[in-house]
């Protein structure tokens with residue numbers, strides 16, 4: 611089964627590198643990429659063939675679209691003549707609905723919408739997938755196997771996709787923002803930057819491992835750290851005073867709303 615990746619920026623390369631790590635033969639992979647210098651970089655790094663979008667589409671069994679939502683209309687118009695019924699089209703773009711894609715491609719092309727995230731680069735990705743209207747279980751299974759090479763995959767109804775985008779798609783950025791803020795705080799408290807970075811990163815990794823390995827609710831884990839009248843309680847009071855919980859809710863609502871707007875082409 612050959613796979614074409616159209617748009618090889620951050621997320622396109624993440625998918626490509628995951629497939630290569632998972633043992634996909636490079637001669638079964640193709641890339642369509644607009645920027646010539648980027649195309650050369652990928653050819654050198656992976657030995658993958660970078661071809662025109664139309665050639666990639668014509669030759670591949672599965673086509674993964676990893677361009678920005680704003681570029682999706684143009685790319686679909688370009689490749690539509692080369693798409694054929696039974697082929698699988700997988701979109702990784704935020705906001706873009708399967709109905710939008712289906713309205714621009716030939717009848718019978720199976721469309722799957724995916725929301726991946728960048729931890730896929732280290733095989734710890736979280737991807738959600740939703741079927742379009744001409745999709746059977748084999749198409750969904752094929753999309754699942756593409757993404758499973760770089761982490762977990764969850765099947766969801768498409769109506770949840772904008773919320774999923776706000777949580778796991780954009781989520782790594784929120785976590786990196788928290789990490790960055792904690793490192794900066796450590797520097798303010800007088801720690802060398804390297805020390806603060808090591809402390810924060812390992813604290814994040816350890817906390818994530820506890821969540822995953824114990825399955826314990828985060829509230830319980832937080833309570834275990836919070837000694838009565840202790841340091842953690844003092845810190846958490848400040849986070850509540852500064853409305854961090856409300857800020858997270860507002861931030862994720864904003865991301866969900868932006869995903870909806872992208873569907874409208876803005």
Ligand SMILES: NC(=O)C1=CN([C@@H]2O[C@H](COP(=O)(O)OP(=O)(O)OC[C@H]3O[C@@H](n4cnc5c(N)ncnc54)[C@H](O)[C@@H]3O)[C@@H](O)[C@H]2O)C=CC1
Nearest residue numbers: 617618619620621642643644676677678679702703704726
């Ligand atoms: N970066 C992330 O964490 C995530 C991104 N996504 C989605 O992935 C898609 C790509 O995002 P990024 O990789 O971050 O953007 P990016 O800007 O790094 O990559 C887009 C790539 O598409 C190429 N491109 C643009 N027009 C093209 C065309 N007509 N033909 C071939 N290549 C073309 C660009 O040259 C660029 O290399 C977006 O739709 C985004 O919503 C989804 C989840 C997470």
Ligand SMILES: O=C(O)[C@@H]1CCC=N1
Nearest residue numbers: 703704775779780781
């Ligand atoms: O920021 C964005 O629009 C993309 C989608 C999810 C993560 N990055």
